[in-house]
Amino acid sequence: MTKIVSVHSFRGGTGKSNTSANLAAQLTMAGNRVAVVDTDVQSPGIHVLFGFDEQVPGKTLNDYLYGNGEITEAAHDLTAKVAESGGAIAEGGQLHLVPSSIKAGDIAKVLRQGYDVEALNEGFRALVKGLDLDYLIIDTHPGLNEETLLSITISDVLVLIMRPDKQDYQGTAVTVDIARRLEVPELLLVVNKVPSNADLAAVAADVASAYDVEVGGVLPLSEDIVTNASGGLFSVTSPDHAWSQSLKGVATRIMG
Numbered sequence: 001m002t003k004i005v006s007v008h009s010f011r012g013g014t015g016k017s018n019t020s021a022n023l024a025a026q027l028t029m030a031g032n033r034v035a036v037v038d039t040d041v042q043s044p045g046i047h048v049l050f051g052f053d054e055q056v057p058g059k060t061l062n063d064y065l066y067g068n069g070e071i072t073e074a075a076h077d078l079t080a081k082v083a084e085s086g087g088a089i090a091e092g093g094q095l096h097l098v099p100s101s102i103k104a105g106d107i108a109k110v111l112r113q114g115y116d117v118e119a120l121n122e123g124f125r126a127l128v129k130g131l132d133l134d135y136l137i138i139d140t141h142p143g144l145n146e147e148t149l150l151s152i153t154i155s156d157v158l159v160l161i162m163r164p165d166k167q168d169y170q171g172t173a174v175t176v177d178i179a180r181r182l183e184v185p186e187l188l189l190v191v192n193k194v195p196s197n198a199d200l201a202a203v204a205a206d207v208a209s210a211y212d213v214e215v216g217g218v219l220p221l222s223e224d225i226v227t228n229a230s231g232g233l234f235s236v237t238s239p240d241h242a243w244s245q246s247l248k249g250v251a252t253r254i255m256g
Contacts, residue, residue, distance in 0.1 A: 006155040010171025020139040021049040022235040026251035031090030032134040040141040044100035062101040071123040072130040085236040188216035217250040
């Protein structure tokens, strides 16, 4: 049975897409069939982590949303990308990405016309069935709108990314409350970009106490991540790094 995992943050700049991409890679290396969908159609970016530039070859999520093909046609098989990055993939592991278009005209069309959110929901179902997925990871748009509420509603696991920042604390509190009202089965908080001089265990305990929610991981702020500059799957290329080990722990928690 497919597990749907939405990765969300109340504000931008939390490292949401980087977390989504690396979680997908870790789940794939564990032998799972995984697909990632970039639903941040207003400001897409996760494709960069998988080596695409602005000229994403083939179809994108935008094509599907506006009736130009099936969503499975926009699913790019990137299993080899994980292997090329140094990842040892267990038997059966496979990774697909459904990117959103980075073309200015396509983004302007979304902003001007919007799209049918129900079509997005139907696309998720078609993708799960067409690719026989173990995990569907939805990289959401920051904040709360109709699309993100849909993603939260259908999720088996909602991973909320936050930073140790007062604005993030307030926004995350709102999202946690909404997730509870929508009765999301599993809710995990991931605290990202925690200063290196902080006690990570204490941060986890404080956040868990503040929200009464399980903390799936605490990811340290790292110059290595900054230097990587979305240049690849850091948890794959640097598996022994503290950030990578924490991220792998989140993936292990999601797998149950």
